[in-house]
Amino acid sequence: MKTSATNRVMLGFFARFTGATLVGALVGILISAFLFPTMLGVGRYSLTDWLIGVMGLIIGAVSLSVTGFGFQNGISRRSMTRSLLLVFAGSSALCAVGVQLAYLIARLSGARVNGLLNAYAAGLHGVASVIGLLIWLVLLFGLMVAGGIATLIMNKKTKRAAFWWGLLTYVGIGVTIAVWSFVNDLAFQQGPVVMIRAVVGLGGGQPQPLLLLLWVSLLTALVTYAFTRMMARMEILG
Amino acid sequence: MSELKFKHVTKQYGDQAVLKGVDMTWAAGHLYGLLGRNGVGKSTLMRIVNNRTFATHGSVLLDGTSVVENEAAQNRIFLMSDAMLYPADRTVAWVFQITKALYGDFDDTRAAHLTRVFKLDPNQRLGRLSTGYKTIAKLIVALCVPCDFVLLDEPVLGLDAPFREQFYQELLATYTERPRTFVIATHLIEEIATLIDHVFVLADGRITLDEDTESLMAKGRVVSGPAGLVRDYLSGVNVLRTRSMGGMLTAYTLDAPLETPLPAGVTLEGMDLQRLFIELTAEVGTDED
Numbered sequence: 001m002k003t004s005a006t007n008r009v010m011l012g013f014f015a016r017f018t019g020a021t022l023v024g025a026l027v028g029i030l031i032s033a034f035l036f037p038t039m040l041g042v043g044r045y046s047l048t049d050w051l052i053g054v055m056g057l058i059i060g061a062v063s064l065s066v067t068g069f070g071f072q073n074g075i076s077r078r079s080m081t082r083s084l085l086l087v088f089a090g091s092s093a094l095c096a097v098g099v100q101l102a103y104l105i106a107r108l109s110g111a112r113v114n115g116l117l118n119a120y121a122a123g124l125h126g127v128a129s130v131i132g133l134l135i136w137l138v139l140l141f142g143l144m145v146a147g148g149i150a151t152l153i154m155n156k157k158t159k160r161a162a163f164w165w166g167l168l169t170y171v172g173i174g175v176t177i178a179v180w181s182f183v184n185d186l187a188f189q190q191g192p193v194v195m196i197r198a199v200v201g202l203g204g205g206q207p208q209p210l211l212l213l214l215w216v217s218l219l220t221a222l223v224t225y226a227f228t229r230m231m232a233r234m235e236i237l238g
Numbered sequence: 239m240s241e242l243k244f245k246h247v248t249k250q251y252g253d254q255a256v257l258k259g260v261d262m263t264w265a266a267g268h269l270y271g272l273l274g275r276n277g278v279g280k281s282t283l284m285r286i287v288n289n290r291t292f293a294t295h296g297s298v299l300l301d302g303t304s305v306v307e308n309e310a311a312q313n314r315i316f317l318m319s320d321a322m323l324y325p326a327d328r329t330v331a332w333v334f335q336i337t338k339a340l341y342g343d344f345d346d347t348r349a350a351h352l353t354r355v356f357k358l359d360p361n362q363r364l365g366r367l368s369t370g371y372k373t374i375a376k377l378i379v380a381l382c383v384p385c386d387f388v389l390l391d392e393p394v395l396g397l398d399a400p401f402r403e404q405f406y407q408e409l410l411a412t413y414t415e416r417p418r419t420f421v422i423a424t425h426l427i428e429e430i431a432t433l434i435d436h437v438f439v440l441a442d443g444r445i446t447l448d449e450d451t452e453s454l455m456a457k458g459r460v461v462s463g464p465a466g467l468v469r470d471y472l473s474g475v476n477v478l479r480t481r482s483m484g485g486m487l488t489a490y491t492l493d494a495p496l497e498t499p500l501p502a503g504v505t506l507e508g509m510d511l512q513r514l515f516i517e518l519t520a521e522v523g524t525d526e527d
Contacts, residue, residue, distance in 0.1 A: 005339045065325075071290045072323035073340045074312030235291040237321065 006070070006079045052099055056140045059091060060147020064155075071236050081231040084148065085224070092140035099136045100129070117212065131209045135216055142220030145227045152230045240266040240301055240314075240386050242287065242419075247296035248443075249282050256282050258443030259296070266386060267417040271430055271451070271511075274440035275519050280423040281319065283440065284389045288317035300387075313341060318380035319391040322372055326365030330358060330375050337379055345382035345412075352378045352408060356401065369396040377405060381412050389421045394429075402426075406433055431511035441519050451511065458514045459494035462486065463504030471501055478517040490517040 063084060070080045117135060154162040197203040200215050242264040249257040256279040264270060274280045285291045287298050287305060289312055297304055300311040324333050330353070338344035353360050356374045358367075367375060373396045380388050394402045410433065413420060422430055437454055439447035447454075461468050465487035478490040490509065500506055509517070 009336055009339065068321075068323035069325060071288070072317075072321075073337065074288065074309065074315060075340070076289070076307045076309045076312070078307060079309065233292075236323075237290075 006075045006083055009069075052095055052102075052140070053143055056092065056095065056143035057147040057150070060088065060144035060149075061151045062147075063087065063144070064148050064151035067234065068236060077231050077234055081228055084231075085145075085228075088141050088144040088148075092137050092144060095140050096133050096136035099140075100133050103132075129209075131213060135209065135213050138213065138216045138220050142216065142223050145220065145223045149223060149227050149230060152227070152234060155234070155236075240419075242305075242315075242387055243299045243302075244283075245297045245299065247283070247286060247293045247298060249279065249286065249291070250294040255443055257286075257293070260440070260443070260445055262438055262445045262448055264387065264419055264421060266419055268419050268436055269413060269434045270419065270421045271427070271434035271437045272421055272423040272440065273427060273437060273515050273519075274423075276425075278440045279443060280440055281391050284317055284319070284391050284421070284423060287387075287389060288312070288315055290317070314386045315389070316341075316380055316383045316385040316387070317389045317391065318376050318393060320373075320395050322364070322376075324364050324376075327363055329361050329363055330367075330378075331360040333364070333375065333379060334360070334382070337383055341383055341385065343384040345384070348412060349378055349382045352381065355404060355408065370398065370401065373397055374401065374405075381408060385418070387419045387421070389423075391423045393422060393424065394426065402429060406430070409433070427512040427515050428510065437511070439515065439518055447518055454492075454514065455508065455511065457492040457494075458509030458517075459491055460488060460507045460509050460513070461491065461494060461504060462488045462507075463501070467501045467504050471495070471498065471504055479520055 066084075067080055117132075117139070154165070157165065194203075200211075202208055202211060202215070244260045244262050247257055247260040248255065256277075260279075260283060272280050272283070282291065286293045289305060289307065292306065297306075299305070300308075300314065303311060305311040305315065334344060334346070334349050338346075352358075356371075356378070358371060358374050358378070362371075364372065364375060373394070377390075377393060380390060380393070394405060397405065406429065409420065422434065424430055431451070434451055436450050437447060438445055461472060463471075463486065465482060465485055468487040468489055472489055472491060472494070475491055475493045475495055478492065480487055480489045482488075490513070494506060
């Protein structure tokens with residue numbers, strides 16, 4: 001009884017997050033593919049997937065707030081984890097379709113698609129690319145789970161500690177990227193892409209969507225495992 | 239009969255041991271008072287029962303089965319604490335509905351009665367309620383949920399005196415109608431003294447008192463008089479604490495030798511629950527005034 005009710009209740013909660021994300025994605029398309037290029041007078045690029053990726057992280061982070069409600073009602077961590085993953089899967093599926101639509105709109109309108117993943121597998125964002133949809137689905141799922149992990153890590157920390165840890169991480173990543181870019185004589189935004197491509201074997205400019213899917217799946221599996229382990233030990237105050 | 243049994247429950251936060259081996263049993267159909275000074279671990283103990291945190295060692299068993307990650311067991315336990323874990327943008331009525339969905343039942347009639355008595359608008363969003371009304375909303379859920387064990391951690395926080403009085407009456411009413419176990423952890427001991435039938439005192443990480451309220455009240459005595467006479471009267475008796483002022487001495491004890499004739503000039507009075515608690519949890523020794 002509790003499990004089905006839990007799923008129902010939690011899915012209801014997350015429907016709102018998913019709805020907000022889809023609206024955000026549409027707004028993101030308009031802003032990044034049309035408004036910014038027009039306003040800034042630069043070429044028409046679609047960077048929508050960056051925004052959606054960040055939204056995925058945020059969905060995951062915010063979704064964890066529902067665990068308080070779960071603990072209040074005696075829902076087990078196992079059930080909460082299952083419901084969260086179920087919702088992440090549903091949300092990422094919807095958002096992945098949104099990303100594909102975004103690319104379609106961008107391409108049909110003549111904008112140049114310059115997304116997060118085509119740096120790793122050129123030509124990935126072709127119209128009706130099934131593998132692209134799959135990659136995005138898995139990636140968004142992983143990002144949502146990663147957002148959840150971030151919340152779990154910050155769960156026991158004070159607001160001040162959370163702020164400083166967040167800032168430190170942010171600066172740490174920034175400095176690493178900057179140093180890498182400088183050493184390799186690359187533009188700042190190219191640094192991490194080249195670095196990661198070199199590490200995961202996706203360099204060379206050839207489209208390798210299957211290898212990309214493999215990597216994304218592997219990373220997502222790892223974060224999902226970490227998430228389930230952390231959820232199993234989760235405690236709350238109050 | 240159902241029971242919740244604590245078997246040497248410990249809880250460690252880093253180097254700090256909050257619970258050092260709690261052993262006790264909560265039986266069905268009782269109104270328990272869980273008393274203890276600030277920071278002794280009353281809330282932690284309740285949170286362990288409700289699975290919000292884990293015991294470091296030991297176990298909590300509901301009818302012989304661990305309550306950890308056990309939804310069937312948790313479906314019979316409800317913890318009302320000062321934490322607001324319901325979403326702020328939802329209404330009181332929604333909380334009632336969702337509680338019913340999750341616990342399989344809910345006393346809608348009593349909930350309607352309580353919202354009327356406490357003048358709580360069920361269509362109000364939780365985030366817009368005052369501190370007192372948030373407490374009232376949570377209390378209504380606690381009184382209407384179909385659980386066998388209802389744990390109330392500081393249940394009247396933020397309530398004014400008339401509402402507190404009203405709550406105690408409603409608690410007794412629902413308990414009389416459908417007896418189940420309520421465990422109340424509070425510092426307002428005087429207010430619950432006539433309500434509870436059994437007292438647990440948690441001190442130094444352990445249960446130091448586990449006794450029926452009636453027998454405890456019958457045993458608690460304040461002996462006052464000239465110091466020499468009081469000492470003679472209580473010789474060989476375990477004294478909780480003494481306070482001396484000039485040549486006079488006041489002693490607090492649970493073991494007054496009632497069969498011994500009281501010396502002239504010495505008085506013997508009962509102790510209320512609050513005084514008992516103070517003496518039981520105070521440092522043992524003598525206070526000089």
